[in-house]
Amino acid sequence: MPALAEAGYFAVAPDQRGYSPGARPDPADPARHYDIELLIGDALGLAAAVGHGARRFHLVGHDWGGSLAWEIAARHPERLGSLTMLSRPHPDAFGRALRGDPEQPHRSRHHKAFLDPGAAAGLLAEDAKWLRTRHAASGVPPAATERHLSVIGNPAAMEAALAWYRARGTVHRPIGPVRVPTLFIWGDADDTVGRVAAEGTAEFVQAPYRFEALPGAGHYAPDQAPERVIALLLEHLAGHPL
Numbered sequence: 001m002p003a004l005a006e007a008g009y010f011a012v013a014p015d016q017r018g019y020s021p022g023a024r025p026d027p028a029d030p031a032r033h034y035d036i037e038l039l040i041g042d043a044l045g046l047a048a049a050v051g052h053g054a055r056r057f058h059l060v061g062h063d064w065g066g067s068l069a070w071e072i073a074a075r076h077p078e079r080l081g082s083l084t085m086l087s088r089p090h091p092d093a094f095g096r097a098l099r100g101d102p103e104q105p106h107r108s109r110h111h112k113a114f115l116d117p118g119a120a121a122g123l124l125a126e127d128a129k130w131l132r133t134r135h136a137a138s139g140v141p142p143a144a145t146e147r148h149l150s151v152i153g154n155p156a157a158m159e160a161a162l163a164w165y166r167a168r169g170t171v172h173r174p175i176g177p178v179r180v181p182t183l184f185i186w187g188d189a190d191d192t193v194g195r196v197a198a199e200g201t202a203e204f205v206q207a208p209y210r211f212e213a214l215p216g217a218g219h220y221a222p223d224q225a226p227e228r229v230i231a232l233l234l235e236h237l238a239g240h241p242l
Helices: 002-006 036-047 065-077 091-100 109-113 118-136 143-151 157-166 197-202 226-239
Strands: 057-062 078-084 183-188 208-215
Touching: 002 226, 036 065, 036 157, 057 065, 065 078, 065 091, 091 197, 118 143, 118 157, 118 183, 143 157, 183 197, 183 226, 197 208, 208 226
Parallel strands: 057 078, 078 183, 183 208
Antiparallel strands: none
């Protein structure tokens, strides 16, 4: 955020639906309160709330925020000047990899596990041991893990976060090609997204496209390699002015 501001951009990084106590519909009914249509509406509403209305803007997404960003780019390309994606392949490339890459279902096994009613308690057990262990194994600095847990490390927030998975279930529906200039940053040590899905994303972007594989980086590239991510992002934004 400071790097974007220093470069002259007005940047907004809000907590999404469920992550903030002030915007947390009941996660016990995820299909009603966390449907993708509502999430898209939230994002476009936030853009309007900060003064963009019908104006175009640059969109950056990571993981679940990335899945949402792909949907917005597919449905509302006229709203975006560019798309920057971190660690999340195009949904159609991801779905194809789940069917054809023997490794991807294993990499994505947590998607099914998160549907279990006791998943939140398990993730938070022993001072969020599962999350801390996974972050450490992925090279996430301890201070970054603490920042994440300051938001999500309580039962109410965790249940709401898992509602995103539960609203979707295990079905990854196709969204079709994206026609927005796109930068896709993927760490080649990502334990959740394999190379088949990552490299396959190029087939589903019908616009200027750049794929950057970061050697040794995992799923949390913004935490692991912030300088490199910032440099790539600023270059991408400059190449596609609003």
